[in-house]
Amino acid sequence: MSSITVPPPKCLQKTFVAPRRHMFGPGPSNVPPRILAAGAEPIIGHMHPEMLEIMSDIKSGIQYAFQTQNNMTIAVSGTGHTAMECAIFNAVEPGEGVLTAVNGIWGERAAEMAERIGARVNSIVTTAGGYFTSEEIDRALAKHKPVLFFLTHGESSTGVVHPLDGIGDICHKHNCLFLVDCVASMGGAPLHMDKQGIDILYSGSQKVLNAPPGTAPISFSERACQKVFNRKTKPVSFFLDMTWLANYWGCDGKPARIYHHTAPVSAFYSLRESLAILAEQYVKYIADCHMLYCKTKPSDPLKHSFFHMLPTVTTIVAPPGYDWKEITSYIMKNHNLEISGGLGPSVGQVLRVGLMGGNSSKASVDMVLEALRDALRYCHKSKV
Numbered sequence: 001m002s003s004i005t006v007p008p009p010k011c012l013q014k015t016f017v018a019p020r021r022h023m024f025g026p027g028p029s030n031v032p033p034r035i036l037a038a039g040a041e042p043i044i045g046h047m048h049p050e051m052l053e054i055m056s057d058i059k060s061g062i063q064y065a066f067q068t069q070n071n072m073t074i075a076v077s078g079t080g081h082t083a084m085e086c087a088i089f090n091a092v093e094p095g096e097g098v099l100t101a102v103n104g105i106w107g108e109r110a111a112e113m114a115e116r117i118g119a120r121v122n123s124i125v126t127t128a129g130g131y132f133t134s135e136e137i138d139r140a141l142a143k144h145k146p147v148l149f150f151l152t153h154g155e156s157s158t159g160v161v162h163p164l165d166g167i168g169d170i171c172h173k174h175n176c177l178f179l180v181d182c183v184a185s186m187g188g189a190p191l192h193m194d195k196q197g198i199d200i201l202y203s204g205s206q207k208v209l210n211a212p213p214g215t216a217p218i219s220f221s222e223r224a225c226q227k228v229f230n231r232k233t234k235p236v237s238f239f240l241d242m243t244w245l246a247n248y249w250g251c252d253g254k255p256a257r258i259y260h261h262t263a264p265v266s267a268f269y270s271l272r273e274s275l276a277i278l279a280e281q282y283v284k285y286i287a288d289c290h291m292l293y294c295k296t297k298p299s300d301p302l303k304h305s306f307f308h309m310l311p312t313v314t315t316i317v318a319p320p321g322y323d324w325k326e327i328t329s330y331i332m333k334n335h336n337l338e339i340s341g342g343l344g345p346s347v348g349q350v351l352r353v354g355l356m357g358g359n360s361s362k363a364s365v366d367m368v369l370e371a372l373r374d375a376l377r378y379c380h381k382s383k384v
Contacts, residue, residue: 061275080204083216094118105344154185159315168197
């Protein structure tokens, strides 16, 4: 007699076919056939020589994308949140100070992560869509004396790309590491890790890179490595401990690599291919989606309704009198196209359109504009 008491799920006896959609929200973006094909290659072992060669290629691709020569450059097995935690968990010890710049949701997330490991967290805050002057950052660093300053380069919740020039020098003047989130901006806005004095920089695979979610590039400067590898306490996470990850990625100079975790082999195939495409088309990707604003006409209801300037994720002020949820639902149902509402402080205020990597084309711009105009014609508008 069988000991199975739970029957096979009927839902799993049916074949699943994913719908094909235009992924024009803030991420994930559409994965092109070339990257899908790479991810479908046969599985090999995560410690096989071929896998280590792929990891070396990924490291070189990240160095190019970040414009850095940092040896300590890897891809974390996880999403951008994983890389954010990797940066904070390794660079900060309990009781040390962290300063976060909050002009959207990601500064808030960084502050919470630092609080959870016992850091002394302070924040400088501006309105959604705003940014910080060098003088404001300098005064805050002088006041709070943190070991780490967090700033989001491409704030996808509010549509801001934050200026970076000179901030690294200000941080170093205060003996502080400069941590930057470029998940939404890498490959779509100019970024120069070494020249801009960034100590820790991380991103994600699912936006401009057009790879499946689940891998996160990250790089540490020599100054950051001095802090990370001379801790008094172990990082709170074994999985994200850079002492182990540095060895697995061959960044610690040791002759042998030791098993740490089973890497997502297929995801690494995809990431390698996406970085290869970025190396071929980097200039094309920069700022393409600003075409969306340039194409609007003076009489268009979308004219003059943009929050700010992030090239990869355009935030459009939600048209007055309309329910943003009705607009996005209508566009999904009638145009098979995803755009998103706001996130964090921009909820209910904006629509977010992401045209990233291979999606940043004139045809995509035309498709989004037609869908938005159609939605404004057919969705209910309040008389208030």
